[in-house]
Amino acid sequence: MEVAVSLETIAKQIQDLTKNVSTYLQNNGHPQPSLSVNGPADFPRDSPEVAEARGKLIEQTQLLRDLLMGPSDYIRHITNSYVDVACIHWITHFNIAKHVPLDQPISYADLASAANVPLSQLRQVLRYASTIHLFTEPTPGHVAHTSVSRLLRDSPPVIDYVGHCVEFSATIVAKMVEATEKFQGSQEPNETAFNLAFDTPLPMFGWMGQHPEVAQRFKRLMVGMTKSEKYSPRYLGECYDWSALESGKVVDIGGSSGHCSIVIAKQAPKLKLIVQDLPHVVAANKDSLPEELRQQISFMPHDFFAPQPVEDADVYLFSQIFHDWSDKYCVKILQNVIPVMKKGAKIVIRDQVVPPPGSLEKWVEKEMRMVDIFMMTNFNAKERELSDWEKLFAEADPRLRIAKMVKPPTSVFTIMEIELREDGNSAALATNGVNGSH
Numbered sequence: 001m002e003v004a005v006s007l008e009t010i011a012k013q014i015q016d017l018t019k020n021v022s023t024y025l026q027n028n029g030h031p032q033p034s035l036s037v038n039g040p041a042d043f044p045r046d047s048p049e050v051a052e053a054r055g056k057l058i059e060q061t062q063l064l065r066d067l068l069m070g071p072s073d074y075i076r077h078i079t080n081s082y083v084d085v086a087c088i089h090w091i092t093h094f095n096i097a098k099h100v101p102l103d104q105p106i107s108y109a110d111l112a113s114a115a116n117v118p119l120s121q122l123r124q125v126l127r128y129a130s131t132i133h134l135f136t137e138p139t140p141g142h143v144a145h146t147s148v149s150r151l152l153r154d155s156p157p158v159i160d161y162v163g164h165c166v167e168f169s170a171t172i173v174a175k176m177v178e179a180t181e182k183f184q185g186s187q188e189p190n191e192t193a194f195n196l197a198f199d200t201p202l203p204m205f206g207w208m209g210q211h212p213e214v215a216q217r218f219k220r221l222m223v224g225m226t227k228s229e230k231y232s233p234r235y236l237g238e239c240y241d242w243s244a245l246e247s248g249k250v251v252d253i254g255g256s257s258g259h260c261s262i263v264i265a266k267q268a269p270k271l272k273l274i275v276q277d278l279p280h281v282v283a284a285n286k287d288s289l290p291e292e293l294r295q296q297i298s299f300m301p302h303d304f305f306a307p308q309p310v311e312d313a314d315v316y317l318f319s320q321i322f323h324d325w326s327d328k329y330c331v332k333i334l335q336n337v338i339p340v341m342k343k344g345a346k347i348v349i350r351d352q353v354v355p356p357p358g359s360l361e362k363w364v365e366k367e368m369r370m371v372d373i374f375m376m377t378n379f380n381a382k383e384r385e386l387s388d389w390e391k392l393f394a395e396a397d398p399r400l401r402i403a404k405m406v407k408p409p410t411s412v413f414t415i416m417e418i419e420l421r422e423d424g425n426s427a428a429l430a431t432n433g434v435n436g437s438h
């Protein structure tokens with residue numbers, strides 16, 4: 001049960017945290033956050049303490065606002081957020097942000113004719129959008145950018161992200177109810193809300209193969225994500241003792257362009273790595289491997305639903321594979337590797353271990369659980385909590401045990417080492433900063 005906290009207590013915390021954050025910005029030459037057109041696009045991320053204070057502030061200010069709304073207004077507020085998404089879709093579809101100059105306002109009439117949209121609808125949509133900080137009306141009848149709407153004009157990663165959300169994901173999640181009614185919790189990757197939304201019998205990635213523009217945008221998003229701390233593969237290199245394998249062999253299953261293997265290869269120059277993926281993925285990526293790594297890393301077409309052909313590897317690596325598949329298919333993927341594992345070989349998994357409900361700030365947990373909903377609606381898959389992982393391993397083979405888990409604080413991923421124990425005993429689980437570990 002939630003304990004009631006007074007508004008003053010929350011406000012006091014907000015005041016103290018705001019002072020810390022604001023002083024830090026001033027003392028380190030960072031601009032104050034602003035919605036004006038030249039306001040900074042991102043909050044500085046160079047101090048872990050300030051990042052923590054900012055996280056708490058977002059949590060506390062949101063709590064204060066929600067409490068002040070009261071349940072009746074609050075439920076209306078969260079329920080009608082579909083209008084926000086629809087207006088952002090309209091704005092991006094008709095390329096409105098590109099037609100608004102950065103240095104001066106533009107009249108609704110001129111903007112309507114430049115974007116070729118009905119004047120009255122433009123005014124309706126932008127006046128709504130200005131209530132959520134997208135565009136502003138500095139003088140009646142004239143529109144100008146804010147620091148938020150500017151991103152829809154100038155930031156290709158934001159434009160990709162927003163396009164993917166409003167044109168793709170929003171269409172899919174709108175079919176959640178119908179999908180459950182029709183498919184009743186199916187584990188098949190082609191009996192999903194995605195299949196209903198796009199009226200296709202193909203699994204999501206198969207469909208993307210036939211829609212290169214959507215696929216290219218999705219790929220750009222994924223590549224962009226790997227550049228952020230949260231999704232960076234660099235921790236995979238740093239948080240596992242790859243050099244202890246000396247001149248051993250690693251198979252990077254579903255390794256895509258090999259970016260995880262590249263990180264590991266740089267960490268442990270004597271290791272040999274084989275990147276396996278579907279034939280078309282291997283064909284598209286193998287020639288872009290840096291010249292200096294070609295002795296160390298090779299590519300091999302392989303479907304992970306077929307028996308694993310590499311029998312002498314020390315590690316079978318699965319990075320961001322299992323969250324795309326239901327348990328039924330994850331078990332098959334694991335069972336294709338287990339028979340060829342030599343004595344002492346390990347399975348290393350880089351994926352999310354979702355912490356128990358309520359253990360993170362709500363806005364952080366919301367983001368994590370949003371990805372879980374995408375996994376459900378796109379693939380009938382999920383992000384797994386520790387107990388889900390344990391259940392999965394037990395189902396694949398009772399000898400599988402989690403031997404180590406490491407979760408770097410700034411990464412969303414946990415790195416798990418799984419061993420195949422011949423004696424059937426539980427291994428002592430060595431964890432490092434993993435929320436909700438034993």
Ligand SMILES: C[S@@+](CC[C@H](N)C(=O)[O-])C[C@H]1O[C@@H](n2cnc3c(N)ncnc32)[C@H](O)[C@@H]1O
Nearest residue numbers: 254255256277278281302303304305319320321
């Ligand atoms: C989410 S990506 C993960 C890529 C990479 N391991 C990483 O961590 O960024 C999933 C990968 O699985 C590959 N994949 C999907 N189905 C596969 C299959 N049946 N056999 C092998 N690879 C497959 C995809 O082509 C894609 O590269």
